Amino acid sequence: xxxxxxxxxxxxGHVNDAIAWYQVEAPEQVARFVERFAxxxxxxxxxxxxxxxxxxxxxxxxxxxxxxxxWYVVDGQILTIVAVTHFRQDTDEALRDLR
Numbered sequence: 459x460x461x462x463x464x465x466x467x468x469x470x471g472h473v474n475d476a477i478a479w480y481q482v483e484a485p486e487q488v489a490r491f492v493e494r495f496a497x498x499x500x501x502x503x504x505x506x507x508x509x510x511x512x513x514x515x516x517x518x519x520x521x522x523x524x525x526x527x528x529w530y531v532v533d534g535q536i537l538t539i540v541a542v543t544h545f546r547q548d549t550d551e552a553l554r555d556l557r
Contacts (some may be wrong), residue, residue: 461532463503465539470530472542476526495519499526500538506532516540 465473473495480488488497498519502509509517509530520527 459537461503461506461537461552463499463530463537463539465499466541469542470537476524476542476544491521491524494524495526495528497522502528502530502537506537546554 473516475520476491480491498521502517502519507517509519509528511520512529516529516531518529525545526542527545528539529543530537530539
């Protein structure tokens, strides 16, 4: 089955915030972070139910190497990435306004 992945503006903002942090603190890691995000996105496209289940029917997939995870929902053939959170971030707060 072919799944389509879409990324919400909130999740894009989260990714951009992480990139901005890495640009200041570890600029050599920016490209690697973007690659790992794309890798996780492609993995859930191929295996949408691989991610662990979380609150509100959301699933999560950790980025390799980086302390972030994608939060997404599967709805038919559409996967929607709704948030990208840091492991130390308060997940309840980050997901409060979603869905």
